[in-house]
Amino acid sequence: xxxxxxxxxxxxxxxxxxxxxxxxxxxxxxxxxxxxxxxxxxxxxxxxxxxxxxxxxxxxxxxxxxxxxxxxxxxxxxxxxxxxxxxxxxxxxxxxxxxxxxxxxxxxxxxxxxxxxxxxxxxxxxxxxxxxxxxxxxxxxxxxxxxxxxxxxxxxxxxxxxxxxxxxxxxxxxxxxxxxxxxxxxxxxxxxxxxxxxxxxxxxxxxxxxxxxxxxxxxxxxxxxxxxxxxxxxxxxxxxxxxxxxxxxxxxxxxxxxxxxxxxxxxxxxxxxx
Numbered sequence: 001x002x003x004x005x006x007x008x009x010x011x012x013x014x015x016x017x018x019x020x021x022x023x024x025x026x027x028x029x030x031x032x033x034x035x036x037x038x039x040x041x042x043x044x045x046x047x048x049x050x051x052x053x054x055x056x057x058x059x060x061x062x063x064x065x066x067x068x069x070x071x072x073x074x075x076x077x078x079x080x081x082x083x084x085x086x087x088x089x090x091x092x093x094x095x096x097x098x099x100x101x102x103x104x105x106x107x108x109x110x111x112x113x114x115x116x117x118x119x120x121x122x123x124x125x126x127x128x129x130x131x132x133x134x135x136x137x138x139x140x141x142x143x144x145x146x147x148x149x150x151x152x153x154x155x156x157x158x159x160x161x162x163x164x165x166x167x168x169x170x171x172x173x174x175x176x177x178x179x180x181x182x183x184x185x186x187x188x189x190x191x192x193x194x195x196x197x198x199x200x201x202x203x204x205x206x207x208x209x210x211x212x213x214x215x216x217x218x219x220x221x222x223x224x225x226x227x228x229x230x231x232x233x234x235x236x237x238x239x240x241x242x243x244x245x246x247x248x249x250x251x252x253x254x255x256x257x258x259x260x261x262x263x264x265x266x267x268x269x270x271x272x273x274x
Contacts, residue, residue, distance in 0.1 A: 012146060020091045043092065043093050044068065044092040045071055046141060073099075075111065108199065166186060170205065174216045175209040176213060217238075
């Protein structure tokens with residue numbers, strides 16, 4: 001397995017967190033956990049060599065070769081699978097700002113779901129998919145997709161300053177800010193913020209903040225820093241050890257002890273870029 005990364009174009013940096021290309025001569029090994037944990041990012045996926053599938057609980061989402069797919073923010077762990085043939089996939093991980101600055105869609109309908117560009121954008125999506133399929137090299141495909149997203153960005157004329165500010169505030173607090181504090185800082189009610197986030201992000205501010213908080217701790221945990229971190233800051237992120245274990249299992253499907261025994265090279269290959 002090999003994962004490589006591309007820096008987004010300058011004008012897209014606030015909206016694309018990372019661009020990756022995954023290639024394997026024999027697909028994703030079944031011995032690997034193939035687990036992607038919630039990270040607060042929607043994704044654009046292009047399986048350009050063989051297809052792939054994603055399991056969310058008992059539900060299976062199929063990604064066919066050459067399709068351009070928009071995957072909404074996931075609030076549950078996802079298990080990825082592919083054929084055992086040669087595999088190649090491009091992924092663009094969007095910041096939450098990218099969702100509403102690029103696309104005029106009801107994001108709550110995309111949460112934990114996956115849709116093709118042809119279904120979302122009709123003939124325009126079909127034409128873009130055809131151009132991307134014709135490009136021979138992954139970098140050419142990435143360039144075409146970045147150009148299309150730049151066009152979306154130029155057409156965006158709505159004022160998203162409240163959403164931008166609220167997301168920045170949640171991120172800067174590592175997800176620890178309360179909804180009451182968000183109400184006080186923005187001057188808007190919880191009900192209004194919930195409605196705004198549901199429409200443009202797909203999750204409530206509280207649900208999104210929970211994912212941001214988990215990701216901060218999860219990154220420390222994958223780096224082997226969690227034990228001392230919890231000793232030094234027992235209540236910084238979670239009420240107690242039991243609360244942490246409950247949230248860890250919610251977002252990974254495993255307790256921390258169980259997860260240590262899971263080989264998840266696929267998921268960890270991308271974790272280092274977050």
